[in-house]
Amino acid sequence: MRRTRGTNRSGAPGAGCIEPRRKPAASASQRRNSEAGFTLVEVIAALAMLSIGLGVLLSVISTSLQRTTAAAQALVASSLAQSLLADVGVNAAVMPGEREGSEATGLHWRLTIVPYGDDGQHDQSLIGLYRVVTEVDWQQGPERRSYTLETLRLGAHQEQK
Numbered sequence: 001m002r003r004t005r006g007t008n009r010s011g012a013p014g015a016g017c018i019e020p021r022r023k024p025a026a027s028a029s030q031r032r033n034s035e036a037g038f039t040l041v042e043v044i045a046a047l048a049m050l051s052i053g054l055g056v057l058l059s060v061i062s063t064s065l066q067r068t069t070a071a072a073q074a075l076v077a078s079s080l081a082q083s084l085l086a087d088v089g090v091n092a093a094v095m096p097g098e099r100e101g102s103e104a105t106g107l108h109w110r111l112t113i114v115p116y117g118d119d120g121q122h123d124q125s126l127i128g129l130y131r132v133v134t135e136v137d138w139q140q141g142p143e144r145r146s147y148t149l150e151t152l153r154l155g156a157h158q159e160q161k
Contacts, residue, residue, distance in 0.1 A: 077136040077147040084134045094130050094155025109136045127141040
């Protein structure tokens with residue numbers, strides 16, 4: 001309701017009248033806005049974009065998990081190879097030969113000790129230099145992976161017969 005200047009019901013000037021406020025007629029564009037919402041095509045397009053985005057995200061997560069597993073397995077293999085090398089000369093004699101074994105985790109290892117350098121050098125001294133190689137391999141998916149460490153160690157000279 002709004003107050004206007006003019007005459008009142010009795011016709012006296014200056015007294016305010018109260019008129020009811022009328023709503024203007026709604027135009028066609030205003031009627032369409034009042035019915036605003038999503039069309040079926042818009043909903044389908046949004047769902048398609050969402051499914052593509054989720055597909056890409058799941059692919060990235062899957063690849064990350066595979067790489068994390070591979071890195072963890074390589075870490076275990078390198079740790080095993082290092083401990084096998086550290087054991088030579090401490091708990092295992094530095095003698096030419098080969099040892100093999102496997103772990104419960106699926107790792108297979110091979111420790112190889114061979115004389116290093118000229119055979120003539122070894123005959124002249126009481127100690128010799130030996131090449132120590134540790135190789136750890138494992139199956140990762142369809143392919144075989146390996147990790148190799150190599151070092152030189154001094155050991156008592158072994159006479160060749």
